[in-house]
Amino acid sequence: AGRPIRWGIMGSGLISSDFVGALKALPADEAKVIAVGARSLEAAQAFATSLGVPKAHAGYEALANDPDVDVVYVGTVAQTHADCARIALAAGKPVLVEKPLAMNGEEAAELVALAKSRGLFLLEGMWTRFFPAVVKARELLEAGAIGEVVAVSADFGWPADPDGEHGRTVDPVSGGVGMDVAMYPVAHVLLAAGATPPASVVATGSTRPAAGGGRVDWSVAAGLSGFGDRPALSATVLCTLDASTPEEVVYTGKKGTLRLHRPAHTPSRLTLSIAEGREASTDETLEFALPPVPAGALPFNYPGSQGFVYEAAAVNRALREGRLEAEEWTHAESVTTQRIVDQLRSSVVRAGGGKREARGRWWDLRTWGWRARREGATE
Numbered sequence: 001a002g003r004p005i006r007w008g009i010m011g012s013g014l015i016s017s018d019f020v021g022a023l024k025a026l027p028a029d030e031a032k033v034i035a036v037g038a039r040s041l042e043a044a045q046a047f048a049t050s051l052g053v054p055k056a057h058a059g060y061e062a063l064a065n066d067p068d069v070d071v072v073y074v075g076t077v078a079q080t081h082a083d084c085a086r087i088a089l090a091a092g093k094p095v096l097v098e099k100p101l102a103m104n105g106e107e108a109a110e111l112v113a114l115a116k117s118r119g120l121f122l123l124e125g126m127w128t129r130f131f132p133a134v135v136k137a138r139e140l141l142e143a144g145a146i147g148e149v150v151a152v153s154a155d156f157g158w159p160a161d162p163d164g165e166h167g168r169t170v171d172p173v174s175g176g177v178g179m180d181v182a183m184y185p186v187a188h189v190l191l192a193a194g195a196t197p198p199a200s201v202v203a204t205g206s207t208r209p210a211a212g213g214g215r216v217d218w219s220v221a222a223g224l225s226g227f228g229d230r231p232a233l234s235a236t237v238l239c240t241l242d243a244s245t246p247e248e249v250v251y252t253g254k255k256g257t258l259r260l261h262r263p264a265h266t267p268s269r270l271t272l273s274i275a276e277g278r279e280a281s282t283d284e285t286l287e288f289a290l291p292p293v294p295a296g297a298l299p300f301n302y303p304g305s306q307g308f309v310y311e312a313a314a315v316n317r318a319l320r321e322g323r324l325e326a327e328e329w330t331h332a333e334s335v336t337t338q339r340i341v342d343q344l345r346s347s348v349v350r351a352g353g354g355k356r357e358a359r360g361r362w363w364d365l366r367t368w369g370w371r372a373r374r375e376g377a378t379e
């Protein structure tokens with residue numbers, strides 16, 4: 001290992017605290033959080049003090065340009081992700097960016113191109129892909145354990161509190177279920193489908209008021225098909241910020257099923273079922289316990305955050321090996337996922353999020369566009 005890889009943290013919010021806590025599980029000669037940068041020095045100092053981070057910087061540029069920082073973690077709100085990543089790349093630093101990578105697929109593709117042109121590592125924080133249960137699921141799918149995969153169903157919902165600490169979910173620019181969690185089930189789908197974008201994405205859902213006007217997508221149900229060289233594959237995705245969903249992923253193949261159990265975004269259990277006719281199967285459940293919460297971590301803000309250690313260790317490995325992307329979650333998968341999320345968001349918000357469809361009068365449909373612009377809402 002040599003000397004530890006020194007992490008710099010951009011943003012002092014909830015997820016940055018969880019990420020720093022999880023990193024404490026890595027050996028001291030492997031990784032160290034050396035600095036934090038926040039919009040205000042006071043916020044950076046408070047974060048540094050509470051989590052034992054040696055340095056605090058005022059501003060994200062100062063953090064990125066700290067010569068002691070080897071790699072930057074971006075834990076800010078989504079509308080700032082691409083800018084923060086560009087700041088890190090401009091300073092010559094590899095960067096791990098919380099999901100979503102950018103505000104849309106086009107911006108994600110530009111960021112990937114920028115990192116490549118600078119010869120710097122870039123990863124979107126799709127941490128689920130680094131969990132041992134998902135690594136095993138990939139291995140089983142690739143080995144043909146369930147035969148040709150013909151269907152995937154995946155969901156993710158949690159009861160966000162937009163009036164409390166989850167205000168970011170009703171941000172008029174970056175809020176909504178698409179920007180918060182839809183990338184997880186889509187990533188589960190791509191594990192079987194590959195990174196070629198599907199020819200067909202059909203989505204519907206509901207919206208709710210955004211902070212300060214307009215609406216954001218709040219639930220989405222979608223069907224995806226036409227995946228490149230996998231014409232037999234269809235997928236369904238269901239997400240909401242209104243309630244906890246079963247949060248399971250089921251891969252159905254011609255020989256059986258593979259189930260990632262709840263909570264599928266931080267999974268520790270999967271079941272392989274080999275069909276025996278239509279009514280029976282032979283089942284085997286595999287367990288991959290999450291690591292313990294490290295000493296010195298603050299109480300986690302989001303469940304399962306100790307699992308960030310898998311992603312962080314993978315970044316360290318990639319940096320030591322001089323790779324520019326992680327094989328567990330490639331640039332192409334990030335971009336395709338974000339393009340699909342773009343389609344989900346625009347289908348739900350442009351369609352009026354179910355309210356208009358529920359009224360269903362033809363003149364509502366014809367006047368929808370100008371009424372929405374005038375009122376900034378669908379009601």
Ligand SMILES: NC(=O)C1=CN([C@@H]2O[C@H](COP(=O)(O)OP(=O)(O)OC[C@H]3O[C@@H](n4cnc5c(N)ncnc54)[C@H](OP(=O)(O)O)[C@@H]3O)[C@@H](O)[C@H]2O)C=CC1
Nearest residue numbers: 011012013014015038039043075076077078080098099302
């Ligand atoms: N992987 C996962 O499981 C999870 C990932 N996330 C992702 O992490 C990101 C942050 O979420 P979370 O930590 O809950 O959010 P918070 O609201 O707690 O923190 C976000 C941070 O963003 C920074 N920021 C920069 N610009 C702005 C701005 N204009 N308005 C508000 N904040 C700003 C602030 O940092 P400062 O002022 O300190 O510089 C703030 O502390 C999101 O993109 C989300 O998708 C969130 C939860 C779980």
Ligand SMILES: O=C1OC[C@@H](O)[C@H](O)[C@H]1O
Nearest residue numbers: 099158180181265302303
């Ligand atoms: O990435 C995430 O995963 C867990 C959720 O609770 C959180 O809102 C989301 O951002």
